[in-house]
Amino acid sequence: MPGPVQSIQRGAAILRLLARSSGRLGVGEIATSLGLARGTAHGLLRTLQLVGFVEQDETSGKYQLGAALLHLGTSYLDVNELRSRAINWADALAARSGEAVRIGTLLDGQILVVHHVFRPDDTLQTLDVGALLPMHATALGKVLLAYDAATTATLADGPLEAYTRRTIVAPKMLARSLSAIREVGWAVEVEEMTIGEAGVAAPIRGHGGLVVGSIGISGAVERVCDSKGQPKAPLVTFVRDAARAVSRDLGASRW
Amino acid sequence: MVMRYVMSIDQGTTSTRCIIFDHRGRLVSVTQREHRQHFPRPGWVEHDAAQIWRNLERIAPEALTQAGVGLDQLAAIGIANQRETTLMWDRRTGEPIGRAIVWQDTRTDTLVEKFAARPEAAMVQERCGLPLATYFSAPRIRWLLDHHPGLRERAERGEVLFGTMESWLIWNLTGGPEGGLHLTDVTNAGRTLLMNLETLDWDDDLLDFFGVPRAMLPRIRPSAETYGVASRVLPGVRIAAALGDQQAALFGQTCFAPGEAKCTYGTGSFLMLNTGAEPVRSSHGLLTTVGYQVGDEPAVYALEGPIAITGALVQWFRDGLGLISSAPEIETLARTVEDNGGCYIVPAFSGLFAPHWRSEARGIIVGLTSYITKGHLARAVLEATAWQTREVVDAMNADSGLELRTLKVDGGMTSDNLLMQDIADVLNVPVVRPMVAETVSLGAAYAAGLAVGYWPDLEGLRRNWHRAAQWLPAMDPRRRAEEYDNWRRAVERTFDWIKPHP
Numbered sequence A: 001m002p003g004p005v006q007s008i009q010r011g012a013a014i015l016r017l018l019a020r021s022s023g024r025l026g027v028g029e030i031a032t033s034l035g036l037a038r039g040t041a042h043g044l045l046r047t048l049q050l051v052g053f054v055e056q057d058e059t060s061g062k063y064q065l066g067a068a069l070l071h072l073g074t075s076y077l078d079v080n081e082l083r084s085r086a087i088n089w090a091d092a093l094a095a096r097s098g099e100a101v102r103i104g105t106l107l108d109g110q111i112l113v114v115h116h117v118f119r120p121d122d123t124l125q126t127l128d129v130g131a132l133l134p135m136h137a138t139a140l141g142k143v144l145l146a147y148d149a150a151t152t153a154t155l156a157d158g159p160l161e162a163y164t165r166r167t168i169v170a171p172k173m174l175a176r177s178l179s180a181i182r183e184v185g186w187a188v189e190v191e192e193m194t195i196g197e198a199g200v201a202a203p204i205r206g207h208g209g210l211v212v213g214s215i216g217i218s219g220a221v222e223r224v225c226d227s228k229g230q231p232k233a234p235l236v237t238f239v240r241d242a243a244r245a246v247s248r249d250l251g252a253s254r255w
Numbered sequence B: 001m002v003m004r005y006v007m008s009i010d011q012g013t014t015s016t017r018c019i020i021f022d023h024r025g026r027l028v029s030v031t032q033r034e035h036r037q038h039f040p041r042p043g044w045v046e047h048d049a050a051q052i053w054r055n056l057e058r059i060a061p062e063a064l065t066q067a068g069v070g071l072d073q074l075a076a077i078g079i080a081n082q083r084e085t086t087l088m089w090d091r092r093t094g095e096p097i098g099r100a101i102v103w104q105d106t107r108t109d110t111l112v113e114k115f116a117a118r119p120e121a122a123m124v125q126e127r128c129g130l131p132l133a134t135y136f137s138a139p140r141i142r143w144l145l146d147h148h149p150g151l152r153e154r155a156e157r158g159e160v161l162f163g164t165m166e167s168w169l170i171w172n173l174t175g176g177p178e179g180g181l182h183l184t185d186v187t188n189a190g191r192t193l194l195m196n197l198e199t200l201d202w203d204d205d206l207l208d209f210f211g212v213p214r215a216m217l218p219r220i221r222p223s224a225e226t227y228g229v230a231s232r233v234l235p236g237v238r239i240a241a242a243l244g245d246q247q248a249a250l251f252g253q254t255c256f257a258p259g260e261a262k263c264t265y266g267t268g269s270f271l272m273l274n275t276g277a278e279p280v281r282s283s284h285g286l287l288t289t290v291g292y293q294v295g296d297e298p299a300v301y302a303l304e305g306p307i308a309i310t311g312a313l314v315q316w317f318r319d320g321l322g323l324i325s326s327a328p329e330i331e332t333l334a335r336t337v338e339d340n341g342g343c344y345i346v347p348a349f350s351g352l353f354a355p356h357w358r359s360e361a362r363g364i365i366v367g368l369t370s371y372i373t374k375g376h377l378a379r380a381v382l383e384a385t386a387w388q389t390r391e392v393v394d395a396m397n398a399d400s401g402l403e404l405r406t407l408k409v410d411g412g413m414t415s416d417n418l419l420m421q422d423i424a425d426v427l428n429v430p431v432v433r434p435m436v437a438e439t440v441s442l443g444a445a446y447a448a449g450l451a452v453g454y455w456p457d458l459e460g461l462r463r464n465w466h467r468a469a470q471w472l473p474a475m476d477p478r479r480r481a482e483e484y485d486n487w488r489r490a491v492e493r494t495f496d497w498i499k500p501h502p
């Protein structure tokens, strides 16, 4: 088994140090307290700042614990900020795919629609931002489940509600479908929520690869899927590209 | 076949953006960098033009890399820019003379009062369509000439150049001290108070009136035309458009016909109505301005209702008060309460622009009681944008004799759903956002692409416009009337705050 990772230990020490000091600390003070080279301390602080765990005062240059630490369990990323950061890419996805785009996040075991772009055909459509969708019956939801073992576990007792004949209702089936999603990195839904409708979605990741939401298209099954009932490959590519672009803007480096 | 693209540069008040668009007007890549806001004294706002240029040097190549697009695949570059921000630089060294004075800056208020007291002052609005106000460039040019010893002489000899941001970027892109092109477009020149609205050229009487030497001014060109070829940063690419950001948004929203209007929600917000080939004079506090000019076609004019502070109020809530850590969180905070709790914020930070034009007004928060929480304040922040829009829409309706039927919106604040609903509610018309929220950039790209034949005509561009979202009004008319009345009473309380100079 590999040994402990030194930089994480040091990062934790910096957080403890900041937490027990009443005021802000300068990089020199932190380096001295922990017996680190100034440059090392600075590098660690920069990374902690990037993920929001420490904040630097603009005028004094000193550090304190970041607001993100106080909300560790709740709001990693404000949903309105997610929308604001994703809006350009969601628009481009709708324009490329010709389908409606939605962005979802997890809220109490359901999908909260935080952003919605109309299908670009100028027909009458209604914004459904704020709507709640079931996780197991939508591509947006299944993507989030695929990367969230804890929420998936809450569904294990089943049975899951059936919206159509094709909704996955057996937890075992769902588990299989989630592992397939993890394998390919995207999810599809074919008439599982609404008859005649299909959707494709991919995960949006933040710093360190944490999944913070999902983005997807949905539309008439004959437009989204080919004659074999598989989602059309170009649409899948558009969705994954959009998800990657948003993730990159949010600071996820590898995606 | 090699795909070709158009790049836009949006040099804004808070940041500079580079966006690459494809032939269908779809965004391919976007890079952005903020620059520092300097507030050296109350009422003063400055930018470092050298920093802005460095930002562009960095983000333009990044946009190409992000898109995987080579320089040879760029059909053209179009520039949109924050308007009226006033800059001078040394023609020989390329060094800016001090920092650029930003459009929100009010240091010229006494100077403007003095100009306004002159008998010939009425000529200004007649000739250029704009009221004498601190908002525009000419008083700033005069202020700089008066405050830097020897500057006027150097300006008269043409050693020091004046420009707004598009001039600065074009001059630098085309070589800077080594043969850089010194030019501006009609929409930007039209915001100086020095351009004659009919001839679209510098007006000698206006130059005289403000005491601005002609030798320091850029040449005025159409908004869409190949000005030249970049030799730096994007070498070999044609620079084919420049427009003030608001006019660029009008273009990007494809408001090409008289009667079409849009409102762009960014740092400030700007309602603009295409009035066609004739300048229409306002009797309700709106500006008469150039909308755009494509090549040697006649210019298209517009009526404009500028609101100085909308997104900037959110920014102040974040940076000045520290009540939120990012602008979009204003919506989260506002949704923690049901209504404004009786509280109103009138952000007259730089006085009030349209339709009031009160430079002596200053911001207020009224209706404070112990009941008010930061949630209510957040509501009041968003509602301030909605009500200010209502005021300029009312003025626009009165001037044009037409009722606005829907409002086309764009800009960074349109990602705020609560705000968009507020606007639909207080205007009592549907609010529509197009598929490209970065409409300023899209407009600059459209103009450039049109100039080089990448897009054939305006009709083709129109077909790219699609509705991305729509908000329908859902407010009880009685409540709307009551709230509007409260808002107006709040606005009145901002008047006459700054005392007249002795």
Ligand SMILES: Nc1ncnc2c1ncn2[C@@H]1O[C@H](COP(=O)(O)OP(=O)(O)OP(=O)(O)O)[C@@H](O)[C@H]1O
Residues within 6 Å of the ligand: A080, A084, B011, B012, B013, B014, B015, B016, B082, B245, B265, B266, B267, B268, B310, B311, B312, B313, B314, B315, B327, B328, B329, B330, B331, B411, B412, B413, B415, B416, B419
């Ligand atoms: N979700 C939001 N709710 C309210 N205001 C927002 C939201 N997102 C951004 N803003 C505000 O919108 C402004 C940014 O929008 P945008 O980028 O269009 O501005 P801009 O005026 O074009 O910027 P620039 O002045 O650099 O051109 C900022 O002032 C910010 O406070």
Ligand SMILES: [Mg+2]
Residues within 6 Å of the ligand: B010, B012, B013, B245, B266, B440
């Ligand atoms: Mg802008």
